[in-house]
Amino acid sequence: TQLLEQSPQFLSIQEGENLTVYCNSSSVFSSLQWYRQEPGEGPVLLVTVVTGGEVKKLKRLTFQFGDARKDSSLHITAAQPGDTGLYLCAGGTDSWGKLQFGAGTQVVVTP
């Protein structure tokens, strides 16, 4: 059972467009991480957010953690084909670092 719901499940856009991926839960998380996974590879950490309301920017990617620490969003500006991949959010609930993952959003950016 996935405690973290990601939406949409699939997103196909043209190069240069913007996109937003959402990660929602009824649970409170002490931290939330976003990963990108490509076929045949493990997830690669993009960012960790820990404070409610926190916003982090990583070049064209903007990550936001909800005020109540139950939800998060990932916004990509001017998407490029290299942004193609499975985007996973993962919530941490204890200091030992066990992560609860969402099912992921498959993003395809075509030239």
Place this chain on the structure above:
Amino acid sequence: ETGVTQSPTHLIKTRGQQVTLRCSSQSGHNTVSWYQQALGQGPQFIFQYYREEENGRGNFPPRFSGLQFPNYSSELNVNALELDDSALYLCASTLKLTQVSYGYTFGSGTRLTVV
């Protein structure tokens, strides 16, 4: 600095058999976690090892067991394989200092197919 390496990359086993998967953690990392990722799903937490002891476990039966060695490398053992055990098994390592947990580095995984 090397990342997390897992072996083998692919494996085919018969139902009822036993399997051992191996993981070398990233240099400087002291904590290893194992995840199972079924097709089309996000990774599911199996268990975590810190200083050679299991210190957290997900909803997996006892036939899933593990070890962590003094060099922080780790093994995942699965007994009495079932068809539903077919999945990508991911190892992730991190540096944990007291209550602080840094981001995880994942390996590329072992694709296990049970027939």
